Amino acid sequence: MNLKNTYALIIGVGGNDIPETVNDAKAIAEILTDPQKAAYLKENVTLLTESKATRMNVLNALKALASKVKTDNDATVVVYFSGHGGLFGETYYILTHGYNMYDKPNTMINGDEFSQLINQIEAERLLVMLDCCHAAGVIEPPISIKTKGDDEDEVSLFSSNISLIEKLNSGEGKVFLTSCDDNEKSLILPNAKYSLFTQIAIEALEGHASLGSEYVRMIEFLCHLLINVPKRAAVYHRTQRPMINHVSSLSPDYFLCKSSFSTFDIPEIPPILKEKSMKHRFEALLQKHSIKNIVTPTSEPHYLHQFPKGPMVEGYMINDKIIETYAKSINQQQSRSYINQANRLRKQADPQNSQTTLINHIELPSPRESNAANYWAHAFHQASLNGPRMLAALLNVLTDDKYDTETLESKNQLLEYLKNHK
Template sequence: MTNKTFSNGYALLVGIGVDLPVTVKDATAVYNLLIDPSHAAYSTEQVALLTETSATRQQILAAFDRLIEQVSQNPEATVIVYYSGHGGSIKGSDGSSEYFLVPYDFNKSRIADTAISGREFTEKIEAIKARKLVVLLDCCHAGGVPALKEVDKSYTKSPVPPDLLNVLGSGSGRVVVASSRENEYSYTGNPYSAFTACLLEALQGKAAVNKDGYARILDVLIYLFDQVPKRASGPQHPFVNKVLGLGDNFPLCYYAGGSKFLPGESPSPEFTPAPTSLNSGQRRRMEQKRDALQGEWNLRSEKVKRMRTDFAIETATAIKFQLEQQLLDEEARLAHLGAELDAVEQALL
């Protein structure tokens, strides 16, 4: 136990409840992990949890305002916004469509006053001035969807507010992750939803490749893409908004309270600290390793460029999803290779 705090970490976690009791368990579990000093080690003052009666429209918007103010004082902030509940679009007979999230106090007779529109949600996210921002939307579709009073309107589940994708389309550290694609269910489980169960595991270090003490964004995404389809009760594939721009494998949190190793693990040879000074033989071997790593990094970098081009022009959904997984994996490998190369070059100084 290192007693470190992930001091730049901030989070707003929402679990609506009502007809989806698992959403409360989901949000609470993420909260407990984030503030646990032996896991993510966020400061309790920087993590807000809203569930059931505290997850009303007004309270959610107020919590966003508090988060926006907190983050404005810290240019190094890493922010997680997590929502578990109903999210979707109202479609009218005239062809119009508007996205909204369903708070605890949603009233089908007063949608404008009790729902949170996609525009409002997007404006709050846009106001969070953090370079590292991850929005996690576990928009469930279990036990039905909200009934609407107007007979000429219908509600359909939708993973992400369209405006949000446009707003966060630039910058490598601002990411939207949805638990499923638009034409899929987000499946519940016991005790957590399939998506959140995998997310919790990833944040606890199961996704970590380099074992450097951090749960990093690309590692987490790869874990979600791999595990959620295997664990869900039916077809479910997470969606990320900007697979082409995630070269920065930034940390979301600690996974073992600041330690590099989970309980019961011991350092492997590649993580043994380098000597403070190198003799001629050690320096020669270190330089050879650096040159080999640099060559591999150059090759992988070119491969990633080609994969990005293929992904951008591909239109077939099934192929595009496969390319998306492969590209995320290669981006992560490249980021880990770059970190290893940096460590070797540092040792040679």
């Protein structure tokens, strides 16, 4: 790996509610520029935090980065953003330092604008990491989480990082990663200096998963994140799953940085065995964390406006045949994706309402440990408790061709009833 051809733009917006984003960005930059660790050249790494992380500075830094690597045929580029980001109505914005809710075009970065600049970075290898949607203060039971925006009524937005990475042009050597799915939060654990996602990214950049190799490969970096973020979040009874764009192939020699753990520290595994093991694990992880597996709803968010938000719907209104259809049509591995899409659809119908009640994965049985009918019975029960609009959202993530004629008629009758439910 040619370390002279490595570049990075690291952004930590900061602010009173998530000062950890500055620590996150500084830590990533420190690891990358440490000659004994990732070993990027300092002059090739740009760090923007707090007052330096303004809209104009971020845009100029992205343009400068694209210009710098344009003539470099072997460039490795890392772009890291830690801060606020989400949907205002149907428009995605990244909130830069000094943002003004009443002047979004001039104080924030539109998602289309950001993605266009990212797509102009013609690097051989490109990694984009978005660590947004922070939730701080996970403590011992009873567990309490302070989420971004709890104390700021003016910051009322639907955090949808999936909406942003879907805009980025996938391709060989391009990896786009978010710290969590849309209905999850990027956790900051008790007494932690960094967010959970960033802490594990730091470990991977240091070479914790590289098994004694001289360099950190992208596939090892991703495996370490995709395995350990959910695992450590689960200790606190929380769900956080990094999401990745669809990756068609990752070259075995896709190196990201130098490893601080040499073969003298860890006995290196024979290359053939290591390659087979890592490839198998990564393919399995990609099935769970790829945005390719995000379910497309059968309706647009505004469709839900014809359904009242409340009150709760009586459980007996839901035909058992509808639950059976979901159980038969959706495989075990995709169950959570359908719930996530129902939540996403429901939230997008009321993006300004931070109090929207969604289906909580924690209150559902594990898809692996419960039979499918039981899982979906619990899911529909939760949806009905959250009102007609949430129930309608869940009913609109499974296409009509999955139903038999009688059950489809029953579903449509239920939807008509929900429009006038009082």
